[in-house]
Amino acid sequence: MKHRSSLAIPRLGGTSMSIREVAKRANVSTATVSRAIHHDSRVNAETAERVWHAIRELNYYPNVHARSLASGRSHIAGLIVSDITNPFFPELVQGFAEAALESGYDTLVASTNYDAARTSLAIRRMLERKADGVAIMTSEMDESLIAELKNRNVPMVFLDVAEPGRLISNLRVDYADGVGTAVRHLISLGHRRIGFLSGPDNLKSARVRREAFLECLSNAGLAIEDPRMVTDGGHRIDGGFDAMQRLLALDERPTAVLASNDLTAIGALRAIRTAGLRVPEDISVVGFDDIQLAAFTDPPLTTVRLPRTEIAERAFECLARNMDLGQEDGTEPVIGTKLVVRASTAPYHR
Amino acid sequence: MKHRSSLAIPRLGGTSMSIREVAKRANVSTATVSRAIHHDSRVNAETAERVWHAIRELNYYPNVHARSLASGRSHIAGLIVSDITNPFFPELVQGFAEAALESGYDTLVASTNYDAARTSLAIRRMLERKADGVAIMTSEMDESLIAELKNRNVPMVFLDVAEPGRLISNLRVDYADGVGTAVRHLISLGHRRIGFLSGPDNLKSARVRREAFLECLSNAGLAIEDPRMVTDGGHRIDGGFDAMQRLLALDERPTAVLASNDLTAIGALRAIRTAGLRVPEDISVVGFDDIQLAAFTDPPLTTVRLPRTEIAERAFECLARNMDLGQEDGTEPVIGTKLVVRASTAPYHR
DNA sequence: CTGTTAGCGCCTTCAC
DNA sequence: GTGAAGGCGCTAACAG
Numbered sequence: 001m002k003h004r005s006s007l008a009i010p011r012l013g014g015t016s017m018s019i020r021e022v023a024k025r026a027n028v029s030t031a032t033v034s035r036a037i038h039h040d041s042r043v044n045a046e047t048a049e050r051v052w053h054a055i056r057e058l059n060y061y062p063n064v065h066a067r068s069l070a071s072g073r074s075h076i077a078g079l080i081v082s083d084i085t086n087p088f089f090p091e092l093v094q095g096f097a098e099a100a101l102e103s104g105y106d107t108l109v110a111s112t113n114y115d116a117a118r119t120s121l122a123i124r125r126m127l128e129r130k131a132d133g134v135a136i137m138t139s140e141m142d143e144s145l146i147a148e149l150k151n152r153n154v155p156m157v158f159l160d161v162a163e164p165g166r167l168i169s170n171l172r173v174d175y176a177d178g179v180g181t182a183v184r185h186l187i188s189l190g191h192r193r194i195g196f197l198s199g200p201d202n203l204k205s206a207r208v209r210r211e212a213f214l215e216c217l218s219n220a221g222l223a224i225e226d227p228r229m230v231t232d233g234g235h236r237i238d239g240g241f242d243a244m245q246r247l248l249a250l251d252e253r254p255t256a257v258l259a260s261n262d263l264t265a266i267g268a269l270r271a272i273r274t275a276g277l278r279v280p281e282d283i284s285v286v287g288f289d290d291i292q293l294a295a296f297t298d299p300p301l302t303t304v305r306l307p308r309t310e311i312a313e314r315a316f317e318c319l320a321r322n323m324d325l326g327q328e329d330g331t332e333p334v335i336g337t338k339l340v341v342r343a344s345t346a347p348y349h350r
Numbered sequence: 351m352k353h354r355s356s357l358a359i360p361r362l363g364g365t366s367m368s369i370r371e372v373a374k375r376a377n378v379s380t381a382t383v384s385r386a387i388h389h390d391s392r393v394n395a396e397t398a399e400r401v402w403h404a405i406r407e408l409n410y411y412p413n414v415h416a417r418s419l420a421s422g423r424s425h426i427a428g429l430i431v432s433d434i435t436n437p438f439f440p441e442l443v444q445g446f447a448e449a450a451l452e453s454g455y456d457t458l459v460a461s462t463n464y465d466a467a468r469t470s471l472a473i474r475r476m477l478e479r480k481a482d483g484v485a486i487m488t489s490e491m492d493e494s495l496i497a498e499l500k501n502r503n504v505p506m507v508f509l510d511v512a513e514p515g516r517l518i519s520n521l522r523v524d525y526a527d528g529v530g531t532a533v534r535h536l537i538s539l540g541h542r543r544i545g546f547l548s549g550p551d552n553l554k555s556a557r558v559r560r561e562a563f564l565e566c567l568s569n570a571g572l573a574i575e576d577p578r579m580v581t582d583g584g585h586r587i588d589g590g591f592d593a594m595q596r597l598l599a600l601d602e603r604p605t606a607v608l609a610s611n612d613l614t615a616i617g618a619l620r621a622i623r624t625a626g627l628r629v630p631e632d633i634s635v636v637g638f639d640d641i642q643l644a645a646f647t648d649p650p651l652t653t654v655r656l657p658r659t660e661i662a663e664r665a666f667e668c669l670a671r672n673m674d675l676g677q678e679d680g681t682e683p684v685i686g687t688k689l690v691v692r693a694s695t696a697p698y699h700r
Numbered sequence: 701c702t703g704t705t706a707g708c709g710c711c712t713t714c715a716c
Numbered sequence: 717g718t719g720a721a722g723g724c725g726c727t728a729a730c731a732g
Binding site: 018019020030031033034035038062063065066067068069070071072 | 724726727728
């Protein structure tokens, strides 16, 4: 019989005790301990109590790796985001991780940095760690890697970029509705010349918002003539700043602008003030997302709230449906938005 | 001989191929495959190449759980933060995760939400997942759980709250220096009545900043007479807003204020503007941290930069030192700060 | 209701 | 330089 040398020097990671010692202590087999831990109804209540007693006494807890290996389930939920540094994501991560935790899952977060190579890496890590399900909350996705996940029957949930299918869910955000509400809000305030600070064109959600904006204006009989009224703000503060400056330089500058996200709107706020104009007296500004900061800009930003915590929770629910409930089909919950009126919008007055 | 039923229905998580199939394909034993994977110098170069070829052909990658189980190392680095939703942390998480990834570690992030119970839970999870090292970047720490990590020889690194020791490192931020630079900056601009928006008193780093402020003023012969010039902003935007209002209500209001963090400063900015005053013309404001947002407030915030990415990288380095280099002692790197002068400070003029 | 036992996939000593 | 084989800690048949 071979023994792993029982080192005198404590090796890193230390030595934890195993199910066997609990078994010995409780005078049962390891199988029974395992059952007791999993609250298997077949074990005698008294026996179970004895086992739990031993567990507590020994301060034992299971080795998840052994468990994963034997059971084939890792109890890890993957979450892939674009950039945790973008204020949109932390709440998403938090909400997801929390929901996961409640169901006994740890969350493995990966950031793609909007980069294809890192996206592959992220998915690779999910595969390696054998994530039981993966939420992909980014738009840059690598089809072949996704296929790999699909092949291995890993449930997935996307944010607005996929069709639901077997083990694949999709959260559908009703951007059009959000944009519509915002535009109608501006129109009802008397604005007629409304500009749009769009997001990156390769972002589907950004395209959807822009299209919705255009359509909405057109429906209201306010179709845009000057194409320069729609300009790219890149979904970032500096981009929004530059884009707004472009709008301000127009002969007929807008009396109100809608931004594709809050960061852009914040940049716009600054550009307007830098130009010596006031918000909302001279120009009204509406954002999109309602990041925490939006309530604290100057003036506080009127914006369309995208409920990130709800998105996170729904996303996990979709996965849990497949992971824990044994369903094989995907779903497509719709995520609503809500206009939050603060102080960056006001009635038009010439 | 018993077989695990080879299901017709693909079970979740799918079936991945194992080292054995690679071995077969490369006409070697599993041991050799294992060695090749780990670049063990004892394997013949040609053999190794054959193995790698097979690996690529089969698109094989190792099962980390089996690996962890057998090797006793999880290649997981734990990171415990207070609140990922606080703008201070995302960059920290990102920097840490990136550094970890480069060394082949995945990061397990846990959020304590400033709550003791959740802190225990976080540490418990680290233990369960057998993290090879844990960075604890929060101040609420549970001594007994920490002891548990210590017992199991899990390397740890703290941010400014612990003494270094065996397998324990500590990052020491030179807050005093940062505060000093900021105060001297204000003094050199001619300010004499300087207020301080402090942080929560139970936060060691907040206390250090306040003490440093007091001492610095006193050294400059500007010791504060009115205790109301130092008031708690709670390290949050709304707290900063309220705190600043209190300062503004003073008979002799300050001509400049230093905030214990940027969030507080942002709240102060708003309070000042709301009161009809201007920054920096009427009051200068200095923040602390230099969160991304600081560059985009109005006016852009002069602040003391706390290099979060550097902190993150150093933290991982400390762990790696124990995890990978086999060192047993801890270290205590000093993290410097740097004054970033933007537009929220200006010379005093009556 | 409980015990026995064969793996899960990999690493690692030992023998060749 | 390579192979054989035990064991990491746990789960899940299967047998009682």
